[in-house]
Amino acid sequence: MEKTEKVLHLKSSRGRKVRVVREHYLREDVPCFSALCEANCRNEGKVLPGDVTHYVVPDVGVVRDFLEVLEFAELRGIVFMQTACQSVQHHRGRRQYNRLRSLLRDPRHNCILFSNEFQTYSYCPREKGESQEKWHSRCVYHAAVWYYNHLAGQKPVVMITEDQEAMVEYSSLSTGVYVISTQEYLQTFWPDLPAANELYTSIAQALRVRESESQEREYVEHLPLEVLEAGIKSGRYIQGTLNVNKHRAQTEAFVRIEGSTSKNSELSSDVLVPGWRQRNRAVHGDVVVVELLPRVEWRGRETALSNGDGEDRPAEEPQSQPMPTGRVVGILQRNWRDYVVTFPPREEVQSQSRNSQRILVIPWDCRIPKIRICTQQAEALQDQRVIVRLDSWESSSLYPNGHCVQVLGVAGQLETEVATILVENSIRVLPFSEAQLKEMPVNSADCPWRVEAGPEGQRRDLRDSHLVFSVDPPGCEDVDDTLSVRELPGGNLELGVHIADVTHFVPAGSLTDLEARSRATTYYLADRRYDMLPPVLSADLCSLLGGVDRYAMSVLWELDGRSLAVQDVWFGRTLIRSSYQLHYELAQGLLEGRGAEEVAELADLPVEEKKQRLGELRRALERLTHVARHLRAQRDRGGALELEGVEVRAQLDAEGNIAALVPRQPLEVHETVAECMIFANHWVAKKIQASFPHQALLRHHPPPRQEFFSQLCESASARGFSIETRSNKALAVSLDRAVDPSDPLVNRLLRMMATQAMSNALYFSTGSCPEEQYYHYGLALKHYTHFTSPIRRYADIIVHRLLMAAVEKDHGAEPWVALPNNKELQEQAQQINNKNRAAQQAQKQSTELFQYLYFRDKDPLTDERCMADAVIYTIRANGVLVFIPRYGIKGGVYLKNREGQVVSVRPDGGCDWQPGMLHRFPDRISASTAQGTHNFNLFDHITVRISVQVSRCHADSLYLEVVSSRPHQCTELEPGGARGPGVQGKSELVQEVVRSAEEASQLEEERGRAPEIAGEEQEFRQSTGVTLYSVLQEIGELALLELAAR
């Protein structure tokens, strides 16, 4: 090994130049990571394949400025030189460097890092007087030549650069190594990848303009990092994440204080950052440092209704209270993502581009400021939605700079709008790649898949000993859980929960595993879903269908025959064959002595055998019900909550289409199955926590902050109910009591408010959280995790691996060394939490999208469907928040208009606008005009008219207008009481929108001008079909509380 010195010139965060001398060791055995290597390099891990036409080496400048282009998975055989990577680290900061590192680590991406500066023969010391840029180019070029020679000239090497001089100097220096510009490279080698070419042009343009810009200052400079860190330590500054209020994006942002980092003890609330100057270039989601303003400058938050309001936490204080107010002095971490934007209208483009080369585009997310884009295509992109990334935001620029990445399609079209929702939630769901699908087992008519016995003792065969069955909604195709219950000799009972053994098919670190991990969950939108696992697993081999052999992970409890106390528990891999695939109504029917002729599995049996098997099945269901009642009662004593969750159920016709949505009949069997799943999750949680106290994945549900309940308590007391919120038990009991016999909606709304006040349940690693915080508030359990749905939740896959490791540990094996450590697991937990939040958000936004599309082409003045009954559930300064049961919509209704007129109520209940005033009380708001005074009380039913406010750049919004102070007189017959029709309305809504979107695209095709959507977007739609049904099935899971726990 040879030692030299290396001199670096770095820029400190204050902008000073610093000279750093580092010792530098050279070796001959630096691995090349190529499959073509004939020199016996120790190439461990990812290697470049030999089946590419060339290898490509990007120069320092290319890696620094065009990394996004190199991220296209189609570009294979990329060699990142150490010189280039270090330059990214030193000049582009942590975010870009992390991006590069994750690219290098991602096995789905075909690139490697070559440590050229440690290789004795490819290292070039810097020459006297040589500029850093020239030296870097020389290093990369020499390394490229070394690489070519090392592989004995088997592959041509292409070096790409933005440096004209380097091109001239090196292009003809040696054979086999070509030096060309990035643009030439993309055009020559990747003409079929227009997206990469366009992205290159877009970034290059943005770079050129930035260089030519003036330096007039618009914002105060950020403080240097040392000063920020010292300030946070001393308590002078506060660190937190910037959260912009979407209803008042210009004027209201809050900094949410993180953990207990703040020494400022008087700060229990968020810090208000009032305007864009004080926000000082921070973007929603950034981690910022704020300085508090003097108390006299503190302000309160706005509480009047504003556009699109209605989704806020109910806990807002009236406006009066001034709160800690501050300004941003520095930014610790940018959390920029891809943003969908719209170009300004033609007239505006023309006036803007006269003055500069830049166009101000408007992000779909109102919390994001306008972005300056440099493009000549502004007019061509008029009606399109486009993905944009932010590059920088200098103090000299009023708006941030960015560049275009991809065109999504015409705004307003269903596919564009769905793609927008996915991008805005950072959800990437490309079709499963060929390489991933190659890992999958085959199951076809020619080549049917069969279980293998495997080594003795590794998998318990339950096929002959256990009566296993599943209970699911009708038409369910991914059955991930089954049950069994039987009497043991001696009188004890054995309860069994058997879950699809997904990890048998998905080894840790395989491509399928990595894909599932990055998705983290199956995504359910209003009209489609994107699966976490390829269909051969999710709908076939991992689906515990009736009558076929399947691998499972089982939990078997031995329960005392009388007390039902757990005597013993067994965890492990099993082989099962489910005997019955029941649906809920059928199972409930059997329990009640009906439905025998509906059991398909028994249809063809002789009478006697049928009778005997039926008896067996009934007995099993009865025992299960008995056990579940006992378990539920135990949790109830602990304070388990039943909140507004699953109350809607899809009824499918023979083809599996939604025939109707009906309110959930309170079938006990639902709860029975859910209770068994909760029990399994709970016991698995206990097991993995005991085996791996510092690295087990659990799920906790923190108790809510008391102040979030104030709205709930106030609203309830308006109806004479008192809600106790001291504990989950007290809350559960008082919610049960708050029932108005004349209006079932009152209880439902109160539960809805209670749900809103809750925090989210979250995954965590046991080593990252003190034990007293493991508690699951909603379920009233000390330990909880997710084990029962590995087909559509990655958390369950992790838990299955942990459980198997725990079992092997009991047998003396040491497999747990390969498990993720606490830090890694905590990172994974956070990633899954983020993805779940994104999934929930996307689901909500897609439901709203369907509402807008549904109402968009209806005339609100004449169409009966635009009139609906609405219930007031919150009072605001200038209006009320209402819930519309028919469509499941929540929103604000103004009682005062822009002209300052207020709602005046005629004797027949009809409303119009008159001069007057509003008075707000805790339980009502009164509107007084010359005609008289009318009180709008909490829980009053009123009639509203629904119309759509179309927005060019953002999502549309619904506008609710009060037309009568009385309940809506519905003309049609509404079966099923107050809930039924609403729910039906919602399903019709989705169906109608899908139908009309399909008709529209059909029409376009017939006319021969199909909408231009790139192949990739078309394929975005992985699976269509019966999906609202799936959504509803998922509600329990995606909602805050695991009510259904399935």
Ligand SMILES: [Zn+2]
């Ligand atoms: Zn080699």
